[in-house]
Amino acid sequence: MLAQDRLTSTFQALADPTRRAILSRLSQGEASVTELAAPFSMSMPAISKHLKVLERAKLISRGKEAQWRPCKLEAAPLEAASNWVEQYRAMWEARFDRLDAYLKEVQAKEGNTTKPRKANGRKKY
């Protein structure tokens, strides 16, 4: 899986509790690598790698200030991810609405009998 589109790298970056915690921290403002590493019982290189994943996914950007590399949150990919999720959530909800409408419709015309369908060939959903 090398053809990494934006959504893939975004979700992949979000699929780790450490990285989500880092983003959570950064949502309150910029922080240095050491500051970000503090809450975790994990080596600095490990944090460095997580930051690289977040950076590659463009969820964070980094500056230079003397020997510090302050990180800050970039929300654009979060927006794209949120939009994707919401899109399908909405479709899913729309299905319920349609089912609801259909059930009402069926209920309206009383006593309709459905012929038993042929045993083979799966019903279409």
Next chain:
Amino acid sequence: MLAQDRLTSTFQALADPTRRAILSRLSQGEASVTELAAPFSMSMPAISKHLKVLERAKLISRGKEAQWRPCKLEAAPLEAASNWVEQYRAMWEARFDRLDAYLKEVQAKEGNTTKPRKANGRKKY
């Protein structure tokens, strides 16, 4: 990384284009495994594995109908994921609002001079 919380398994499941395409298809209604596999140039076992990942993440559920295992979308985890993302996106936007307010405030009191801070010790963000 074995302690898989809900968000982790949700995002991890979403971090694959094939699985997202499957969810996309399922947002339009139930489908059998063979139906879901059709658009992909991939073996059935590969699809089967993807479905297992989606099922473990509770993004889909599966029924039994003769030899078919119809899959359907379950939106609850999508909701949780969306909420998480939106939460931090919102915080991030709130920061801009606060910065904006701060800049207006600073702009209000003219000609304020800032003393140069001590060279060492990184500024707090």
Next chain:
DNA sequence: GCTTTACTTAACCAAATGGTTATATACATT
């Protein structure tokens, strides 16, 4: 009962992931 259809499981493999320790780099302080 045999075959076909739908799907799963097992065994395998290469590559990616998430961690480690040890070493290097860059800037600041003394």
Next chain:
DNA sequence: AATGTATATAACCATTTGGTTAAGTAAAGC
């Protein structure tokens, strides 16, 4: 110039991931 501080890179390792093919299971149709 030497030392300390902040961070990155390299080399390594175990586990997970995403795919494969081959074999197994279960129900339906002939």
